[in-house]
Amino acid sequence: MRPLRRLGHAAKMVWRNKKRYAFLSVTIVLSFSLLLGYLLYADSKNYNNYKGVFACDRGIVILSTVDKSSAYWERVDRLLEKIPDTHAYAMLYSSLPFIGNAIDLAKPEGRIEGGGISVYALPQQVFGLYDGFGSTLGIEWREGEEREGIRLGPGEALANEALLSMLPEGATELDEAFGSHTDQDVLHFVKLKLVGTVKPKDSGAEAQSRQQNTQPTLYVSRAEFNPTELPDLTWSQRIVIHSPQPEKVYQLGKGLGPDTWEPRAVYRDQDRAMEQERQDARIKAILTVGLFLLLGINLYSSFSNALNERKFEIGVKRAIGAGAPQIVGQFTLESLLVLLGDLALSVALVTGAGIAYKFFMERTPDDLGRFHVFTLYITPWSVAMFAVCSLSLTVVFSLLFSYQATRVQVIDYLKGE
DSSP, X not given: OOHHHHHHHHHHHXXXXXXXXXXXXXXXXXXXXXXXXXXXXXXXXXXXXXXXXXXXXXXXXXXXXXXXXXXXXXXXXXXXXXXXXXXXXXXXXXXXEBOSSOSOTTOGGGOOTTOEEEEEEEOSOBSOEEOTTOOEEEEEEOTTOOOSSXXXXXXXXXXXXXXHTTSOTTOOEEEEEEOOSSOTTOOEEEEEEEEEEEEESSGGGGGGOHHHHHSOEEEEEXXXXXXXXXXXXXXXXXXXXXXXXXXXXXXXXXXXXXXBOOOEEHHHHHHHHHHHHHHHHHHHHHHHHHHHHHHHHHHHHHHHHHHHTTHHHXXXXXXXXXXXXXXXXXXXXXXXXXXXXXXXXXXXXXXHHHHHHHHHHHTSOOTTSOOOOOOOOOOHHHHHHHHHHHHHHHHHHHHHHHHHHXXXXXXXXXXXX
């Protein structure tokens, strides 16, 4: 019998026994779906937990200190000169407590008692903006304000989306009165032209940009916002460093004395995330092996039941002269057709369930009421594990099914019928 005729005959027999194979397929589909669904869920969970970390530039290290002096920056700069291809800049940080009425009163959530705006005073030229976690921030310049590099002149400012949402729609400037940290009688009247909007550069980094998204933040020129011009505000200093050797920079930062807080190093976050992923991968491998064994036992039982229902048919075929190779070939093709069809159905069902889960997750707010993008992801390693497990189960049980069919005792079952 030619291969195509054999395949056609096997398909015809599958159709004739569709009710029996339907019950068998329920077990097979559930088994494959359980395995693939677990792998997809585990990988997607890991990916979404750590995508913000891996979206950051590994070479970024951030030093923060209460020492706002230029002498501190010069000391750090001299130490960094010993590390090749390392670049850095220092900016000053403070906050301005709300006092005035420029904030849109139609949005009372924006005016929190005792709240204020975080202010970062930038030097003349910086190579990039980063939040406190090391996530890269992008700038959307307003029309007519585009410029090369990141630089701000006197009277200019960049605002993040949290601050803009508190201003009247379409506002092009911030005209507000702010208080003082040390003297309640001192007011600061701030009038700044908003030349751009600061946003997370990678939407996948929202988990690492939460503080940046929720805290109203202003970026201004250090020429007019500094401890000399505004001595009644509490200032601190943040040094942003980019280096191909962030490990050395981190150790350098730890040795700067008690006035320097623990350096924020992206590479450390990424290393911790990779270690956690390795631990999760080991657990996933163990669970996958366990599922594989359970599925194998389940499939063996299901195939045995299917075979018992067709022993009379096998007996007739053997009685009229069908040899063992023909029986093996027929039942191997039948089981392969059923298993491959069930495998395709399982992939379709898990994909559909994953899309539904993504839809649900993206419309469910977190504890702070924010919505996040949920990415479905499966690693090549998981794909390989599923392929090996599913195909090995398919081949092994197809051959086992066909082999057991040849073990049917022809005379006994014909007499029984």
